[in-house]
């Protein structure tokens with residue numbers, strides 16, 4: 271099975287670039303996507319980027335990744351802090367043998383206390399936070415460094 275990574279972004283991340291730039295930076299999600307695609311090309315990884323504000327759609331994409339044997343880079347955005355539905359879908363994904371990297375542009379641990387809890391972290395393969403758009407790139411590199419699934 272060749273390596274394929276689904277890069278998923280949750281609610282409000284379509285507004286990246288204009289949304290609280292002092293927190294999230296000035297790059298748009300399309301800019302991040304270009305950087306991710308360029309790195310994926312270098313790494314020889316297939317990559318697909320998607321964004322949704324909809325919890326059900328996000329859960330559906332995680333199930334699709336589980337069925338397809340894809341690894342996932344996920345920025346769950348606000349769902350990070352309260353969505354047990356997203357967490358359960360992530361647990362199912364990882365249970366099938368896919369790897370899941372939780373990413374955040376900001377460092378939620380250094381922000382408001384409601385952001386200190388991630389209901390996803392406990393089922394993720396690992397978490398990368400606080401490096402702006404580079405968090406996505408580091409996640410892709412982390413996955414590429416893991417052995418391929420057989």
Ligand code: DQA
Pocket residue numbers: 281282283345346347348349350373374375376377378385
């Ligand atoms: C975020 C952090 C979350 O707390 C927030 O709700 C987001 C973005 C990040 O990338 O830093 O929407 O996931």
